[in-house]
Amino acid sequence: MSILDCQGQQSAVLRLQRALRGRRVPHSYIFYGPEGVGKSLLARQWAKLLLCPKPVRRPLTTMKDAGAADHNLDEIDDCCDQCRDCRMVEAGTHPDLHIINRDLARFTSLKRARQLINLPIDVIREFVIKPAGIVPTRGRARIFIIEESETMSQASQNALLKTLEEPPPGTFLILITSRPERFLPTVQSRCQSVRFGPLPYTFIHKRLTATGVPAEQVRYWADFCNGRLGPALELAQLNLYEKKCQLIRQLAGLNYYSALDVAAWIVDQAKEFARSYQKQRQEPSTDDTKKPGPTKKKGGRSRESGQPLTSPTRLGQTYFLQMLSHAFSEALRFHGQQEQGKPQSVNPESARQIAQIAQKYSPWACAKAVRATAHTEGLLQANVNPSLLFESLMIEYLRVES
Numbered sequence: 001m002s003i004l005d006c007q008g009q010q011s012a013v014l015r016l017q018r019a020l021r022g023r024r025v026p027h028s029y030i031f032y033g034p035e036g037v038g039k040s041l042l043a044r045q046w047a048k049l050l051l052c053p054k055p056v057r058r059p060l061t062t063m064k065d066a067g068a069a070d071h072n073l074d075e076i077d078d079c080c081d082q083c084r085d086c087r088m089v090e091a092g093t094h095p096d097l098h099i100i101n102r103d104l105a106r107f108t109s110l111k112r113a114r115q116l117i118n119l120p121i122d123v124i125r126e127f128v129i130k131p132a133g134i135v136p137t138r139g140r141a142r143i144f145i146i147e148e149s150e151t152m153s154q155a156s157q158n159a160l161l162k163t164l165e166e167p168p169p170g171t172f173l174i175l176i177t178s179r180p181e182r183f184l185p186t187v188q189s190r191c192q193s194v195r196f197g198p199l200p201y202t203f204i205h206k207r208l209t210a211t212g213v214p215a216e217q218v219r220y221w222a223d224f225c226n227g228r229l230g231p232a233l234e235l236a237q238l239n240l241y242e243k244k245c246q247l248i249r250q251l252a253g254l255n256y257y258s259a260l261d262v263a264a265w266i267v268d269q270a271k272e273f274a275r276s277y278q279k280q281r282q283e284p285s286t287d288d289t290k291k292p293g294p295t296k297k298k299g300g301r302s303r304e305s306g307q308p309l310t311s312p313t314r315l316g317q318t319y320f321l322q323m324l325s326h327a328f329s330e331a332l333r334f335h336g337q338q339e340q341g342k343p344q345s346v347n348p349e350s351a352r353q354i355a356q357i358a359q360k361y362s363p364w365a366c367a368k369a370v371r372a373t374a375h376t377e378g379l380l381q382a383n384v385n386p387s388l389l390f391e392s393l394m395i396e397y398l399r400v401e402s
């Protein structure tokens with residue numbers, strides 16, 4: 001794999017390339033944008049290029065075909081993808097590439113047992129600041145990719161300031177985030193920011209089709225995921241389409257008698273999702289006793305490379321919330337299209353139920369339901385009891401119904 005395989009994010013790729021060509025590569029980057037659009041993927045390929053002793057130039061043809069923005073580069077610098085360093089990066093075993101995330105909290109001197117919401121200061125001190133001062137093992141560079149870096153506590157961000165401003169020679173830091181506004185201004189000002197936009201609908205459509213997903217599902221997931229390839233692939237592979245249809249049927253028929261049952265059904269389905277998710281990855285539900293080995297570097301890997309950073313159950317609950325929100329967005333779209341003449345659904349198997357939801361909910365009520373769902377998602381991330389949250393949400397849907 002190489003930088004040319006990072007499709008759909010040409011402007012980010014070209015921005016990095018121009019810095020490299022001008023020999024002014026910043027030591028600290030912030031890669032920001034929605035989840036699942038390739039930030040971690042490009043960070044790893046960028047690290048691979050910086051660590052490769054025999055980089056090559058490749059024509060940009062592939063990216064031009066993918067619709068690259070205006071640029072003045074015909075070739076890009078890329079890793080050779082063959083040397084030992086490249087192979088080690090690909091295998092996750094390169095000693096100079098450090099992937100940092102919250103899971104590492106279990107392996108600091110404090111040995112925190114519990115799943116954390118924040119990336120604590122001991123992780124930053126022990127896994128970033130300390131190794132950053134050591135000469136790279138293989139001589140070329142030492143690179144730190146900090147996943148979900150917006151979860152760094154204020155203390156962690158302050159501790160990192162000096163390393164961000166004056167990193168030791170050959171040290172590069174990439175802060176990956178979907179919430180850059182959570183950084184302290186002092187962190188933002190010390191880094192170059194690279195924006196990642198949502199991937200084009202056609203690109204996601206093509207990728208899903210290539211994996212053999214049925215056409216009606218491709219249309220739904222490509223629209224549902226709104227430019228995020230990671231979740232689109234994940235959801236299509238986990239065969240959640242039938243559950244989505246069941247969810248929308250229940251939403252269309254929601255009343256005060258069924259509200260609590262629907263909430264309980266969603267909580268159960270999220271647990272089932274977690275089981276399938278873990279089974280697909282053939283990993284145990286907890287591995288608190290397992291230390292990171294010298295390979296698969298200290299700490300977990302990102303979802304884009306196969307493992308979740310949040311618990312699978314939480315992920316399932318979040319997806320069900322997003323499906324509810326999407327159903328109301330579709331009902332809102334139905335209202336708009338009805339005014340113009342002919343409603344067209346990206347969700348043909350649930351079109352009748354979406355029309356029913358649109359009949360029950362005015363555009364204003366749909367918007368309120370979407371807002372209530374987003375609020376619930378925020379509370380879920382803050383560890384509020386999921387059963388209570390889904391029950392309250394169903395009651396709120398009935399309250400805003402017009």
Ligand SMILES: [Zn+2]
Binds near residue numbers: 080
């Ligand atoms: Zn190489």
